[in-house]
Amino acid sequence: MVANSVDRAKVIFGNEIDTADYEKACKGKEKYARRFGDDSNTVYHLRAEEAPVIGKHLGVRWLRPAEPGSDEVFDMAADAAAAPVVSTTPKTISEVQGKPLVVGNIRMGFGHYRISMAIASAAHALGFVPYWFDLCGFPESTCSKLIEHQNNLYSMGSRVSQKVGAFNALYWEPLNSEGFRKLTYNSGDQKNAELMVPIFRDLPKDVPYVGTHAWPAQAAVHAGMTHVVNAIPDNWPMALHLAEGSRHAVQTPSAYQGYKMLRGMDKKRQLKPMPEGSLFYTGHYIDHELVSNIEADCAARRARLHGGCPIRYLVCVGGAGAQQDLIRGIIEHAVPLAERGEATLLVNVGDHIDVWDALAKSVPALSRAKTHFDDFTELENLVSEPGAPKLDGIHAFGYTDIFAAVYSTNLLMRHTDVLVTKPSELAFYPVPKLMIHRVGGHEAWGAIRAAEIGDGTYELQKLDEITAMMDAFQQDRSLVSMMCDRIEEANAHGVYNGAYRAVLLAAGLWPGE
The missing domain is CATH 3.40.50.2000 (Glycogen Phosphorylase B;)
Known part of the structure; x- marks a missing residue:
């Protein structure tokens, strides 16, 4: 189910995907729907509670599945207003004090959780109430089952790559540097993201939202959310990390150049670049207490x-x-x-x-x-x-x-x-x-x-x-x-201020707005 008429797997930043590759992406989605179910018509409601550890340190609220049988739509604005946080740090911005910001993430290794904590820390320092939204946290959903499956495959590949030199040299390194780089890979992910929409139904469409992996960003866009920032983690441009319809944040100038030109994402043609307003160099995503x-x-x-x-x-x-x-x-x-x-x-x-x-x-x-x-x-x-x-x-x-x-x-x-x-x-x-x-x-x-x-x-x-x-x-x-x-x-020089800027970008307060 796609929240709008745009098929983001067919044309990516004005670059049309070959018919055979598009059909492969569609078949991939159908395969996962058969394997994990298609819950497009299922209603998932949310609840919020204080997150372990980072609730105390960073004021983070944890979005969880509502109790079975609940038909109450989660009221994020009311929950944020009642949350026992407001930041008192020097960076607090009065107009966002006590307002919600969602950090969309997945549990894939520690990396995306770590970046999410940096975003939540910066949001808290700026005065927001950060909400932790883990797409792997809904075990009955197609979304969580699909991500868990792919995470297991990636973890297995990582382990094998460190033990079998030939596997690492001939398959794992090329996959991670070139396979994930292809624009056609993004086409497949965009189709899969259509299966992730149902768990987003209780989120306000206009709440500031920062995804710390492409899948949470892609799914949020498909769900019709309007203030999505895609915080790209890697310094090597890969189509894996694209989420058209969001604002893309990158940590380094070289990543900005590479993503702007969609560098090497299709070896057969020169791709059209990312348009103005879709890509921003923010700096490194670092927690407020460290910076x-x-x-x-x-x-x-x-x-x-x-x-x-x-x-x-x-x-x-x-x-x-x-x-x-x-x-x-x-x-x-x-x-x-x-x-x-x-x-x-x-x-x-x-x-x-x-x-x-x-x-x-x-x-x-x-x-x-x-x-x-x-x-x-x-x-x-x-x-x-x-x-x-x-x-x-x-x-x-x-x-x-x-x-x-x-x-x-x-x-x-x-x-x-x-x-x-x-x-x-x-x-x-x-x-x-x-x-x-x-x-x-x-x-x-x-x-x-x-x-x-x-x-x-x-x-x-x-x-x-x-x-x-x-x-x-x-x-x-x-x-x-x-x-x-x-x-x-x-x-x-502000190199480590990327988390603050990503948060403000999602809220429409940076740059120059």
Whole structure:
């Protein structure tokens, strides 16, 4: 069911899709409808409650399926007016104080949740009441079943790509860098998005809405929503991320150029560019509490680095379970440094505590680590003191709750010196970064962006490269403090203000409106 007469799978920004490819997209939608059902005539109502963890920190309301049998249409304006939040930060804008803003997202790894938290944080700082709308949160719907199926396929591919070199080189890398890049891929997604419309029925059509993946943005447009921003995550232009009918936000100038020209999205022809008013360069999507504390956090890092304190390494293990062998090697190298008091090792396994069990079994020294599992209050207390002095030695963090699992990295980032991460969404964060091997070709350009700004290393693809860089950090701490300098320079130019701008773009308040 499409909310208007425009067939967004047939013509994309004035570029007509070949008949055979269009028919393939239509057949793909029909296949999913047969497999997961077509609930176009089903009525889904919503309710809202305080979100775990980020409800307290960011004032986030969580949109959930209404109780079975409920026929009450959700009144978002009334719920927002009654919400116990209004931001008191310096960025608050009086005309939006207490008004709702919806963050549309999906649970696919941690990346899209993390970007959603940045958008919600910025919205809260600006005075909005942020609503968390996870398209995977409606288990009876065709929408959630379809996304879960595709997420499972992607997670499986990520894991296999890190274990089978031939699969990675011949299939996974090309799919992630070129397959998802094709305009015809967007055609298929636009057809699938037509199956996602029913769960949007209770949302006001004119509420500001920021989608942190193309599917929530596409579905919102198909549902007739009028103030949709599509916050594109990747620095490598791919048609996968297009949601015509929305305003597209990108994090970097190079992404702006590539998306504007639909670069390489059809190898057989020069495509018409995206029209004026459909694409905006906003900057990196970063949480307000991180952006507003950049100077203080960089000063604390310099004090530790030049004061002879252990260098703090935060290692984030992906939810898909990819890269475990590489992570194990990094940890094995860091453990002796931590035991000698030369480094602090912080390992966050997110909501996969079983990953920690496997690591601890393969690296016996981890049995002596201080574990912090499923106690978010303990983490809050651990980082509440200036400089977080109790973060020494080896620590492990993990949480069953997905909100705690993702947001825990936000708390730890402010108190770490080096974030060890693949060049995905974390590549854009204002913390010194050691970039390890990507999972999927599209991530490569995240590391390129960080290396060019200077707030992170170039992509280190092999274990010996990574450990050599860690040794260099240990011997010459100016390598890390230099990244702090570059972070402050970038911040002075508004590089990390993308989340604020995406929110204001959805509300019609940026740019120049």
